[in-house]
Amino acid sequence: MLAAPLLVAVAACGGEERAYEVPDELCGVPVRPGLLEPLLPPGDELRQEKSSFGVSPGLQGCMVFVDGDVALDVTGKWRAAGHTAKEAASNPGPDLIEGGRYALWNRGAATVVPCRVPGQEVVEADGGDEGKAELFSLEVEATKAEDGTEKAMKALIGPYAEAYRETLPCRDG
Numbered sequence: 001m002l003a004a005p006l007l008v009a010v011a012a013c014g015g016e017e018r019a020y021e022v023p024d025e026l027c028g029v030p031v032r033p034g035l036l037e038p039l040l041p042p043g044d045e046l047r048q049e050k051s052s053f054g055v056s057p058g059l060q061g062c063m064v065f066v067d068g069d070v071a072l073d074v075t076g077k078w079r080a081a082g083h084t085a086k087e088a089a090s091n092p093g094p095d096l097i098e099g100g101r102y103a104l105w106n107r108g109a110a111t112v113v114p115c116r117v118p119g120q121e122v123v124e125a126d127g128g129d130e131g132k133a134e135l136f137s138l139e140v141e142a143t144k145a146e147d148g149t150e151k152a153m154k155a156l157i158g159p160y161a162e163a164y165r166e167t168l169p170c171r172d173g
Contacts (some may be wrong), residue, residue, distance in 0.1 A: 016042035019067070023048070027062030027074050031156070038152035039142050043067040046078045051075070058122060073141045076164065078115075078133035080122045085111045088137035095102075102157050103172075106150050108141035109157035115170035138164055 006023070022033040022040060027048060040046065043066040064072040085094060085103040089110040094103035105108045111128030112135045122132035138161050142149050 006089040008134075018042045019044045021044040022046075024162060026064070026072070028071060029160065031160050031163060031169055035114050035152070035156045036161065040064070040071055041066050041144070041157065046071075050069055058120075073143070075139045075141075077136050077137045078117070078120055079112060079135040080132065081134040083112055083135050083137060085137075085161055087147050088112050090139060097154065102154075103158070104150060104154055106145040107143075107153075109144065109153040110137060111157055111161045112137045113161055113165045115165060115168050117169055118171060120169075136165065136168055136170075 003034050018040070020043065022037045023031075023046065024033050025031060026036060027050070047065045049063050049065065051059075051063055052166045058078045060076040064074075065068050079086070085092060085100060089103035089105065089108070091103070091108065094105040094110070094144055096102070097104055101111060114134065115136040117133045138157075138160040140153065140157060140160065142153070
């Protein structure tokens with residue numbers, strides 16, 4: 001109960017207010033609101049909507065809108081073995097951190113997590129090499145780069161990727 005007034009008070013210090021509550025999930029995946037807060041702009045209304053990629057089963061996505069404008073774009077893709085976080089990044093020159101586990105740039109972050117799914121195939125139409133799905137790439141991108149966005153993405157991508165993996169039908173071995 002104390003967090004909401006504090007949130008509005010902190011947002012008000014910058015001259016703009018956040019009238020919506022920062023969610024405790026991003027695209028159906030649990031995440032600490034403190035990780036999302038620095039990536040969300042001030043505004044009145046927040047809405048999350050799953051992206052439609054037609055009939056392609058190899059893609060998953062979601063957009064977060066604030067007052068009707070896209071604030072965050074989340075895209076997940078099944079990948080064949082050997083795909084890297086750098087290849088998963090839509091940015092052509094990301095910084096690689098934690099030994100290449102994560103790709104990071106001023107507006108976003110990407111990673112690839114192991115996730116074997118019997119019967120799931122990767123097809124070229126999904127933006128990858130054909131083969132068996134053994135990895136899942138995840139990219140989160142903010143629509144506007146502001147001071148602190150890269151730091152906030154760095155804090156978000158690890159915990160969010162781990163929580164997202166828990167929602168996938170991964171099988172060991």
